[in-house]
Amino acid sequence: GDSPNANKKNGQAATVLNIGMPNGPQAENNNPFLTTSAAASLGYRWQIYEPLMMWNPVKPADPFKPWLATKAEWSSDYTSVKVTIRDNATWSDGQKVTAEDVAFTYNLVKKYPALNDQGVPYTDATASGNDVTIKMESPQFVNQQKVLWRVPIVPKHIWEKISDPTTDTVKQPVGSGPYTLKSFTPASMTLSVRDKGYWQDPPKVKELRYTSYTDNSAQTTALANGESEWSFVFIPNYQAVFVAKDQEHHKVWAPAILGIHGLYLNTTKKPFDDPALRRAMNMVIDRADIFTTAEAGYFHPQVKSVTGLPSPAGDSFVAPEFKGQEHKVDVEGAKALLTGAGYKLDGNTLKDKSGKPVTVKLTDPAGWSDYQTSLEIVKDNLSKIGIAATVDKANQDAWFRNVEQGNFEATFRWTEGGATPYDIYRTIMDGRQLKPIGTASPAGNFGRFNNKAATDALVAYANATDDAARTTAMNTLQKIFVEQMPMIPVGADNIGGAYSTKNWTGWPDDANPYGAMQPTQPNALDVVLHLKPANG
Amino acid sequence: MTLSESAAAPVDEVVLEAVGLTKHFPVRRRLRDLFSRTPAVVHAVDDVSFALRRGRVTALVGESGSGKSTVARLLAQIYPRTAGDIRLHGTSTRVRGGRPFRSYVRRVQLILQDPFASLNPVHTVRYHLTRSLKIHGNAGHGAEDLDAALGRLLTRVSLTPPERYLDAFPHELSGGQRQRVAIARALGADPEVLLADEPVSMLDVSIRLGVLNLLQDLKERLNIAILYITHDIASARYFADETIVMYAGRMVEGGDSETVTQNPAHPYTRLLTDSAPDPERITGDGAGVDTAAGKDRGQGEPPSLIAPPAGCRFHPRCPHAMRRCTTDLPPRLDIGDRPGHWAACWLYDPDTVAADAPGSAAPDADPAVPPPPAAVEQDGTATLGEAR
C-alpha cells in the first residue's frame, strides 16, 4: 500500500547499510552546521552535504583529495585560499553547484559565529567564475583541514531564504552529496541514493539506515548481533563481545590520529614542578597495560613514541633525535633518576627534597570508566616508585571547571587534534593560554606549564611561511616536551570504527587506510563510496 | 492529695454554675454561603443555665445530639463558649489554656463516656494516675508518697489490691475496671466537680450499676458535685437528685429527678419517658409494645441544629403544638407540683392555652387528642407517693 514501511522487506542485504551510533533519540534537525543536529550527531550530514576537499586524518600529512573543489591554492602565509569549484556537481534539487554557493557558505559561517564550529577567523569569501577566494584574519597553516574539509557547502538559493540559519532545522536538506533524506524518526533515519546528477559514480549502497542507540551497551549489542554494520563505539573486551560473535566478518579498525590522551600534571604544585619527577613518573606508567586493560586493546591506540606523537599519523613529524625512540617502563631507571635529583626512596615511600612523602591525587569524572580504569593503573604504577596516589572520582562539571582553573594535581584528559602535532602541543604547552590558578583556560595548558621557548616555537610553527621554519619549531617543541614532560602521553584518539564485512566490503583498514572510519567524519562519504556488496 | 472525707463547705452550696451557656459550632462554609450574610452555625447549645451543688448529682438527659456532651465540655472549658458564663463559686471564669486552665481543671474534672477509648492503650494505669496526680501537685514528694497516693486512689474506686492493677495496661482490664480507672484519674486532681459524660452507657448492665454506685458513694463521702449525663432517663431517676432535660440544644424541663421522671411536664419529656422500655408495660399477650403511644407521640426526627425551628424547637413534633409555639420561644414556666419543677412549654402558660387549643398547630392536627394531663390537673402526688 502507500505505507512508508511497505517496501521495507525488499531492501535486502546488498542494497542497505545499517549504521549505528550510541547517541540516544534524536530530534529532527538536519542543519549541517550545528553540532547539536541529528545530522551532525549521527554523521549523515556528510552523506548529504559535501566539503570542498577530502582530508585523511589517518595520514594527516598526505595531500588533500579534491572533492567539490578540484584544487585549492593557499597563499604563502596561509591567510587566504583560492579554490576552484568542480563544474559537474549538482544539488539534489537539480540546480548546479556554483562558486556563488561556496562563497555564500563561507560568508554565512562568517556572519553567524554560532555556525562557525571550527572557530576559523574568516574575513571574506568572494567568487569569480569557478573560483572562490576565502580570506582569513590570521595564518591557518595548522587549520587547513578546518577550512577545506569541515565546512559543508550549502546551496545559496535555499539558504538565502532561511531567516535564521542558526535555528533552522532544515527539514528537507538539499545538498550535493549522493544521498537524500528519505525518512526521519527519533531513533532511525533513512537516506536513499539520488537517482541521478551526482558528480561521480553513484555509490553501490542504495540506502543508508542510521539508528541512534541509547547507549554504548545497546549499540554494542546491536553490533554483536549484526543489526548494526558500522559504528563508532567503545566496546569493552571487543574480541569477546563483538569479534568473536562472527570471527569472519566482525572487524574493528582503530587508527590513531593526531590527538592524544594522557596524564596532565599540575606543574605549579610542588613537587610536580620538578621535571625530573615528571619524567620519572612517565617512566613507570605502563602505557601498554592501560591500552589493553582500560582501552580494551584498541580504543585509544598506545602512544609509543617518547614525543607523545601517535603512530603512524605522527610518524612523519617526529624529530630526527627521537625517531624510533619508544617509551619503555623502566622502574629502576626512574628510581635512579629520582635519586639523582635528590629524592629518597624510603622503603615504599618516595620523599621529596624537603623530606615530605610524595603523594598525588588523580581525578577524573566518575562515569568515565576508561579513564577511571587508567587512573587505577597509574596509581598502581606510581606505587612502584613510592608515590602514594589516590583516585578521586569527580563530578563531571566540577572536574571540567577544576581542570580549566588548574585546581588539580593530576588528571587524565585529552588534547585537541588536528592536521599537525601543533594542536597536541598547543593544548599542553601554550603559554598564551597560561592563566593563574583559579582562572579558567578552556583552550588548554591546564597544567599551567610556563615555558617561553615552547610558546615561541608554537607561534613560529603556526605563522611560519616555509617548511624549514616549521620543522625547526616542531623539533624544538618535541625536545621541550620530552625533557619537561608537562603531560604524560598514554594513548591516542582513534578515528576508526567497528564494522561488518558480511554484506559490504571495501572498508578502510591498515592495508588501505584511505580515510577515517568514524561514521560522523566527512570521510564517511568516501567510505560509503568505496563499499561493494560482499557477494556481488 | 487530700481526698477530704469531710468537706468544709456545707452541702448544697453551689459550686459550678452555667449561666445562659451557648455554643455554636461554625459549619464548613459552602460556596453558596458566601452570599448569605449570616454564617451558618450548629446551634449545639443555646442558653443553658443550671447549677451544680456540693454533694448532689444533677442529671442531664436528652436524646442523642441534644447537646449534652457539649455542655460538659463547655463546663470543662475544653471548648470555648460562644456566649454565657461559667461561674466557679460565683466567680466568672474563662480559661483558655496554660496555668489558669490547669488550676481550673484541678477543681472541675471531666470523665468521658467510653472507658474503652478514654484510656491511652499504650500507657499503664500507673502512668495515667501518676500524670493526674503530678499535674495537679497531689503526688507528694518522692516515690513513696506517690505510691501511697496511687494506692489510695485505686482503693477509693474499689480496685483492690492496687498492686494488681497499677501496672496493667487498659486492654487487660474489663470495661468497669477501666471506667473506674478513668474516675480515679479524675479524682487524682481532687476536684470539687465531676462532669461525667455518659460514664456508663458503654458498659454492661451488671457492671454499670457498680460504677454508678461508686459515683454515688463519692458524692456522699467526698461531697463532690456531680453532673451525670445520660440518655437513660431511668438511671437519672435512680442516681440523680435533680434532672434537667435537653432537647435540640435547649433545656426544656428541670426539677428534682423523681418529679421529672414520674410526672413529666414537657411533651418532649413525656415522649422520652413513654419511649423508654418499661417491663411494667407487659400487656400479657406478648405484643408488649404500646403502639398507640408510639403513634400519637410526634413521629418525626430531631430538627436541624443549623436552622433550628423558630419558637419552641419541639413544635414540629409536638402533638400539642399551638400557634404560639411556632413563633415564640417558651420561657421557663414553673409547674407548681413540686418546688423547682419547671418546663419551657407554652402549655403551662394559661393565657396561651386559653387563646389557642393545644394541638391546633400540631403536625397532623388531630382534635381528638386530649390535652396533656399536666396542663389539666397538676397533681402528681399520686405517683410521687410511691416513689420514695
Add this chain to the structure above:
Amino acid sequence: MTDPVLEIRGLRVDYGLGDAAVHAVRDVDLTLHRGEVLGLAGESGSGKSTLAYGLTRLLPPPGVVSGGQVLYHPVDGPPVDVLTLSPAQLRRFRWAETSIVFQGAMNSLNPVHKVSTQLLDVIKAHEPTSTPAGRLARARDLLRLVGIAADRLDSYPHQLSGGMRQRVMIAMALALEPQVVIMDEPTTALDVVMQRQILGQLAELRERLGFAVLFITHDLSLLVEFSDRIAIMYGGRIVEEAPAGQLYRRALHPYTEGLLHSFPALRGPRRELTGIPGSPPDLRAMPEGCAFHPRCPKAFDPCDKKVPALGAAEPGRDVACWLHPVAASR
C-alpha cells in the same frame, strides 16, 4: 403458634480450633415457634451474637460450628438441617427463609450502593424470573411498609438518618417474606424514641406477616416488654427460658434475678438495685460446674462440680440451675 419453625439442638460454636479454641456457644438448645418473638438476653460476651451468626453460618473466621443441629421447618415439607446445607443450598435458604437485621445499620448497608440496588439485589438473587418493574414495585411497597417514602429508594445510605437506615434494613429483611427474622441488637445504636418507633412498626408488621423473631439484646427491660418468650444466656449457655411476663415477675436462675435487679426502672416503685457482683467469666478458662457459681450468691455444694442441664422447672419454664433440681433429672 406452637409448631416450631427453628429448632437449635446442641449447637456448639468455637472460635479457633483445638486447644486454642474458645467455646463461645456450648450445647445450646433453643426452639423458635412460628410467629413468636423469642428474646435472647445476657450480658456482653455471653455468646448471643455468636449463636445468631453460628446458626446462620455467617460467623467470620476463625469461628467454626463444632457441633449440633439447626433444624428449619418450612411451611410445607420436611425439616432441613441448616448445618448440612451445601453453599448453594445455603444461599438459596438464606433471606428467603431466614433473614437477619444487625446492630449497626450503617455498617450493614454498603455505603457505595443505592438503597434500591441493595434492596433489588436480594429479590433478583432469589427470584431470578421477576421483572425489573415488578421488583421495583416490590421495593417501593417494602419501603412504604416501614414508613419511608418510596422516593428514598434512590438515596445512598449516608443520606439517611440512623433510624431510616435501620428501617431500610428491616424492609430488606422482610423482602422475601421469610419465616424467621433474626435481630441482633437492632436498636442499640438508636435513641429511645427512635427505638420505640421502630419496634412499634416491627410489632405491627409481625402481626400482619406472621414471621417469627429471634430478638437479641442485653437490654432486659426492652425484651420483657417486646417479646413473648425470653431466653437468658450466660457463659455460652442458655440458663433460663420462660415466657416474658413470668420471667420478669419471678426469675428462677440467680443470674436472671441479678440481671433484673441491675437496671433501674422508670416506672413503679423504686426497687433496690443489687446488681451482680464479680465480672463475666473468661471463656478460655471457664469455671468448673455452673459457669455462674463464682458470682452466685446462692451457690452451694454441687454448683462448682457439675454443669446443670437445662430442664423444665415448671410447665413452660426451663432453667439450668442446681437450685431447681427438677431440671437436672431430665
Add this chain to the structure above:
Amino acid sequence: MTISPSSIEQVIPGQGAMAQPSAAPGRAKRRRFRFVANAKAATGLVILAIYCLFAVIGPWVAPYDPDARSADVLQAPSLRHWFGTTHLGQDIFSQILVGARSVMVVGLVAGVLATILSILIGVTAGYIGGVADEGLSALSNVFLVIPALPLIIIITSIVEQASDTLVALIIGFTSWAWGARVLRAQTLSLRRRDYVEAARATGERTWRIILFEILPNLTAIIASGFVGTVIFAVMSEITLAFIGISSISSWNWGTILFWAQGQQALAQGAWWWFVPAGLAIAVLGTALALINFGIDEFVSPRLRSAGKTRIRTADGRTVRMRVGFTPVLAPTSRPVPAPREEVAP
C-alpha cells in the same frame, strides 16, 4: 516505590477490633513490640540484622581491598574469589561486603531523616489544625505530586561531590511527604480520640499530649513509613550510582552495577559481576518488605488472622475458613430428637 494505600486505613493497636476486655492480665505487656513474633517480620528482621552486621564489619572481613587490582582478570567465581573478579581483577565479594555499609547508611540516614520530617510535619499539621495544617498539607501534597526520583536525580546532579551522607540527606528531604500525609490523617483521628481529650481535660500540656499520648500510638505507622523510606532510599541510591549521577568514589552495590554495565559484563558473559549485587539488593528489599508486612499485620489484626485459612481439625481433616460460610466441623448425625413438649406462651 509503591506504598499500599491500605496503610492509611490502619487501625491503632489496642483499639477497634483488638479491644477485647477479656485479655488475661499480666500477659505480654508491651504489645507494641510484639510484632516481632510475626514470622514474616522476624524473618525480615533477621536478614536486616545480617545486613547491618556486614555494614559494620564488612570492610574488616572483606578478603581483599575492593579497589586492589590483581592478575585474575574477569574470573568466574572460585574459591579464591567467591563472587569472581572484575575486568581489573578486583574481588567482587569484597566490593559487595564493603558496599553494604554505604547502602545501609544511606538507607538508614534517609529513613531516619524522612521519618523525623514526616513526624514533625504530619503530626503537627494533624494536631494543630487550622492554617498551619492547610499550609503543611499543601507542602506535603506538592512534594507528593512532584515525582521523587527525577527530583532526586536533578538535585543530586546539582551537587558536585555528592557523598553518601549528602545523597541520604537529599533522599530524606524529598521523600517524607507520604509519611507526613499518613501521619497527619492518623493524628487527625487520634486527636479526636477520647483519651487525648481526657488527657487535655486532665490538664496535660500540648507538647506532652503530642509526645506521650499521640506519638506512641503512631509507632506502627511510623515504623512502617520508616521501612518504606529505607526501601525507597536504598533503591534510589543504587539507581543514582548505577546511572552515574552520584559520586561513585565509595563502593556500594549500585557502583558495582555501574562498572559491570560500563564494561558490559552481561555481554561479556561475566554474570557474576552482575548477579550478586542485584540479589543483595533484592534480598534486602524483600527483608524490608517482610518487616512492613509484619507491621501491617500487627497493626491490622484482620490481616493477621487472614494468614491462616486452612486449619486442621482434631480428626485430621482440613477445614477452609471462608467468609460467609462458617465451616461445620461435625454435623451431628444424631437423629432429630422428638420435639419436647412445649407450652404455648
Add this chain to the structure above:
Amino acid sequence: MRFLLQRTAFYLFTAWAAITLNFFIPRLVPGDPVQSLISRNQGRISADAIQSLRVLFGLDAHENIWQQYLDYWGQLLHGDLGLSFTFFPTPVSTVIGDSLPWTVGLVGITTIISFLLGTALGVGAGWRRGSWVDGLLPATTFLSSIPYFWLGLVAIAVFTGPGSFFPSSGGYEAGLVPAFDAYFIPSAIKHSVLPAATILVSSMSGWILSMRNMMVTVSSEDYITVAHAKGLSERRVALSYAARNALLPNVSGFALSLGFIVGGTLLVEIVFSYPGLGFQLFQAVGYKDYPLMQGIFLIITISVLVANLLADVAYLLLDPRTRKS
C-alpha cells in the same frame, strides 16, 4: 462541588509550586550545556567551538533572575517551553511530543495493565485466601524488590540475542517509520514486550498486596456479612460488594503512585533504549539541558496532577459519600 473546587485550588497551587521549583532548580545546577556537549564529544569539539556554542545557546546574555522568572511564565503561558540544548534548536515541546507517545504507550499502558491485573489478582487473593494467588505473593514480593534496571538488564541478557524473538532495544525496528500500519504496529508491540513484562513483574506485587489487604479488611465488614446473609451469589458479593469498596483507597493510591512510576520507568527506558520521556529526562540531566529538563519535569508533574484530579473525580463517582452537595 465544593470538594472539586477545593481540589482544583489545590492543584493550581501545586502546579504553581512545581513550575516555580522547576524554574529555580536547573538554575542552581553548576556546569553548563556547552561543557556537557564537549564531554559528550570527548576531544572532538575544538576549543574554538566553545564560543560558537555559547552564542548559539544564548548563554552569553545575562538577565536578572526575577526577569527570567517572569519571561519563563510568559513563555509558558504561550505554550512555549523554549529550545532544547541537546537537540538545538528543536523546541522542547517537539522533543517531548516525540517521546511522550512512547512513554504513554509503554509505561502508561503497562502501568494500567499492572494496576488492573494486580488489582484483579489482589481481589482473588483477598477473597479466596490460601488459594494459588495467595501463594504467588512471596515470589512477587521478591521480584518487586529487585531494582527495575537490573531485572531489565538480566532480561536482555537472557532473552535477547541473535535469533531471539525479542529485540534488545528500541521502540521499533530500525528503518520503520512510525505509522499505523501492518509493519510498524507489530514491530512496536514486539519491542514493548520485554520492557512491559519487566514493569509488570516489578510493579504488580504492590497492587496485589494492597488490594488483597483491602479485600481482607473489607471482607470482615458487616455489609459483606449481610450480603452473604442475603444469599447473593458469591461472585456478586465478591465483586459488587467487596471489591467495589476495597477499590476505593487503591484508586487514589494509584494516582499518587504515578509519580513513583514515572521515576521508576525512567530506568526501564534507559535499559531498553526506549525512546520515552524518562530517557530524555536522564539525558537532559546529563547534558545540562535545562529547557528540556524543565519541560519534561513540567509534563510529568502536570500529568501526575491530572491523574490525581481524575482519581479525585473517579473517587467522587465511585464513593457516593464524598458526593454530598
